[in-house]
Amino acid sequence: MKELFELKDLLLAGNIDDALLLVEELTEMSKDDKLNKIFSFSIILLLNLIKQQAEKRSTRSWEVSIANSVRQIQRTDKRRKTGGNYLNPVELRETLEDAYNSALRQASLEAFRGKYEA
Template sequence: MEELAKLRQLLVAGNTREAIALVDELEEMSKKAIIRNIESYLVLLLAHLIKYQAEQRITNFWLASIVNAVVGIKKLNLRDKNSYYIKKEDDWNDYLEEAIELASLEAAKEAFGGIYSVEQLSTKFDRDRVIKMGFQLLQLTYQEETKKLPQIIQEFLSDRPT
């Protein structure tokens, strides 16, 4: 990585101010990469929740993808023992609002064998309900141990009407 070589040069030269600025830049780049990965999992999660609601059923593949997405988000989002990249409450709203649009495109490719356009599919699910379910699943990532999430998510989905 070019930036690490530059950092080494700055440290060897004793230029701590520029070295610290470069470390800050590297931290920001890392955070953006982690957020992008979380967003990818979020789109996947919402796409499967859309299909679940629209088709009023869940396949083992969809369930596994939902669990994988939630567990992936939990692992990526945890910065350290007590700190997260995306906080528990309001921070998720913008991410969910943005992801639902991309998730609708993904869901339209697969739901009902891909026969419906995004607009047609959107009449078959409640957007706000999908976002609410996504938010509830995300909240589990702050409350539950990773190893317990698969069973809890399965129970969560089986307890909910589509």
């Protein structure tokens, strides 16, 4: 919110160059927030998929979580006004690959009702 007041002050002062820099910074902050949300939902998605494969079973909770994660990834990735997505297919794949190790570590603690073996 502080940035919006600063932007207003810059515009009222006629400082267009600094205002444009601030707009660019706000745009990057917004995109970073979207990418962090996609990453977090990717971990949840992969965690439940890994548990399904490791235990060779599923639960209603896991299935709901998988479906919700997919919906939230799609929703967060969609650019509402301009159309398109924040991530292209290659970037989305890289995000999923980055999230995989975190999901695997967490799944190793949760699979088989928490029985952990290295």
